[in-house]
Structure formats: structure tokens, C-alpha cells
Amino acid sequence: MDTAVRAQLFIDILNLSVNLRLSGCVQITDDRINDIISEIRNLLNSLEPSPVTDHITVHFKNTLNYIRYEQQTTTAVSDSVSVSVDNDPNVQSLSSKLFASVQL
DSSP states (O other): OHHHHHHHHHHHHHHHHHHHTTTTTTTTTTHHHHHHHHHHHHHHSSSSHHHHHHHHHHHHHHHHHHHHHHHHHHHHHHHHOOSSSSSOOOOOOOOOOTTOEEEE
């Protein structure tokens, strides 16, 4: 499979993973997201400069910006609200821990 196609595919997987994580899927961990980001960076570094590469890079940067936004938003929301809605430690909710260890 072409490297550019693989990079685009991994970005789509990253987007889906972020959406699943935001929806409460506990199987999508920060480590898994970091692995996907790392793989995308490796693929982008191996691509020759071209309009296609530029488009893929912009798509990737937009995804990273969205993750940054969610990190800041969930931190602000969790800092302003200190009510615990669920006492079950097995249930993860949106909090400042969401994407806390994602390496951008």
C-alpha cells in the first residue's frame, strides 16, 4: 500500500479513535492514541513533498488541534465542576484525565 494512503488511513483511524474515546470507550487509551500519532509522524516523515503530502499534513494537524482543544475543554469543565456523578471506579467519564498523556 502506498505510504500516502497508509498515512491518510491512520489519520482516519486516529479520528475515529478520538471520537470513540470522547464517547466513553475505555478500550481506546492514551497509549493507543500515542502509538497511532507516532506511526502517522513516521509515515509523514518518509513522504516526499507534494500537494498530496501537504493535504495529509494539514488533515493531521487539524486532528492534533482538535485533541488539544478537547484537552483544554475537558480540563476547564472538570476544574469548574467538582460533582462526582458516578462513584464506580470502572466507569470513566470525561475529566481532566481525558487525553492527559497524549503526546502532541
